[in-house]
Amino acid sequence: MIDVNDHPIINKLISTIKKPSWAFPLLLFTLFLILSLQITNNQSGFLTRPVSDVGIRFGSSGSGLCDGSVPDRALKMSIVEFGGVGDGVTSNTAAFRAAVRRMEGVEGGAQLNVPRGRWVTGSFNVTSDFTLFLEHGAVVLGSQDPEEWPIIEPLPSYGRGRERLGGRHISLIHGDGLKNVVITGQNGTIDGRGKMWWDLWWNRTLEHTRGHLVEIMNSNNILISNLTFRNSPFWTIHPVYCRSITSSQAIL
Numbered sequence: 657m658i659d660v661n662d663h664p665i666i667n668k669l670i671s672t673i674k675k676p677s678w679a680f681p682l683l684l685f686t687l688f689l690i691l692s693l694q695i696t697n698n699q700s701g702f703l704t705r706p707v708s709d710v711g712i713r714f715g716s717s718g719s720g721l722c723d724g725s726v727p728d729r730a731l732k733m734s735i736v737e738f739g740g741v742g743d744g745v746t747s748n749t750a751a752f753r754a755a756v757r758r759m760e761g762v763e764g765g766a767q768l769n770v771p772r773g774r775w776v777t778g779s780f781n782v783t784s785d786f787t788l789f790l791e792h793g794a795v796v797l798g799s800q801d802p803e804e805w806p807i808i809e810p811l812p813s814y815g816r817g818r819e820r821l822g823g824r825h826i827s828l829i830h831g832d833g834l835k836n837v838v839i840t841g842q843n844g845t846i847d848g849r850g851k852m853w854w855d856l857w858w859n860r861t862l863e864h865t866r867g868h869l870v871e872i873m874n875s876n877n878i879l880i881s882n883l884t885f886r887n888s889p890f891w892t893i894h895p896v897y898c899r900s901i902t903s904s905q906a907i908l
């Protein structure tokens with residue numbers, strides 16, 4: 657674990673986030689440039705820097721999920737029970753969305769298991785007191801249909817899309833105003849198959865700002881662990897306006 661207070665760069669980043677100014681968009685743009693350069697040199701993964709031994713810890717309130725333990729939920733269901741098909745072709749967007757609707761507000765929380773397989777999906781939202789659990793060999797694949805990544809409002813701090821005016825594509829896994837969310841598993845993978853989006857960006861036919869792989873906004877107590885994230889259309893994990901975010905053993 658890196659204590660943010662001992663880490664000047666992260667510290668700086670966090671204090672910049674707390675006090676949005678012109679410096680912040682500039683910083684993001686610089687980061688974006690660096691990341692863009694990286695993707696052109698490395699088609700296999702968005703960022704292949706393993707952080708599994710250290711983890712990155714944001715915030716330090718030390719409560720709830722922040723010790724990295726995965727909570728036990730009252731309800732556990734498999735994506736298969738919602739009609740999911742892990743064949744690497746069928747779109748599971750409706751299945752994921754139905755599962756999250758079913759699991760919203762369940763007393764004692766709920767866990768959605770994703771078994772071994774290749775699960776193509778468009779964007780879906782997570783909910784509070786919820787665990788998304790990728791079993792061994794489970795790969796979640798981002799849909800290649802931009803329509804499955806609907807357009808949402810730009811971030812208030814920008815007031816506009818970052819790459820294009822107006823709205824932006826929602827992230828593959830999205831949350832806003834949540835608490836107690838866990839995204840974890842037995843070393844599963846979330847693969848955004850972002851190459852299409854980078855092509856759209858480079859050939860200048862992108863209509864709206866790209867989405868992230870995972871974005872959790874205005875939320876509390878978020879744990880992201882034991883997963884591999886790859887091929888993001890844009891940035892890999894984008895926690896905005898959250899407190900007590902823990903990310904451990906995520907190989908980016």
Ligand SMILES: *[C@@H]1O[C@H](CO)[C@@H](O)[C@H](O)[C@H]1NC(C)=O
Pocket residue numbers: 753780781808830831832
């Ligand atoms: C997901 O949440 C966003 C707001 O954060 C909302 O605009 C969108 O409609 C939601 N999507 C679904 C499928 O519920």
Ligand SMILES: *[C@@H]1O[C@H](CO)[C@@H](O)[C@H](O)[C@H]1NC(C)=O
Pocket residue numbers: 726792840841842843882
């Ligand atoms: C993390 O993944 C490994 C490898 O599949 C597994 O053995 C371990 O139980 C997982 N840890 C948790 C907390 O689920």
Ligand SMILES: *[C@@H]1O[C@H](CO)[C@@H](O)[C@H](O)[C@H]1NC(C)=O
Pocket residue numbers: 843845884
């Ligand atoms: C986890 O998955 C990554 C890539 O998907 C692999 O390189 C690594 O060896 C796996 N680790 C374990 C403990 O299974």
Ligand SMILES: *[C@@H]1O[C@H](CO)[C@@H](O)[C@H](O)[C@H]1NC(C)=O
Pocket residue numbers: 852853855856859861
């Ligand atoms: C831009 O890239 C997209 C995604 O690969 C492709 O579908 C589209 O035809 C390309 N457009 C041009 C003008 O090259």
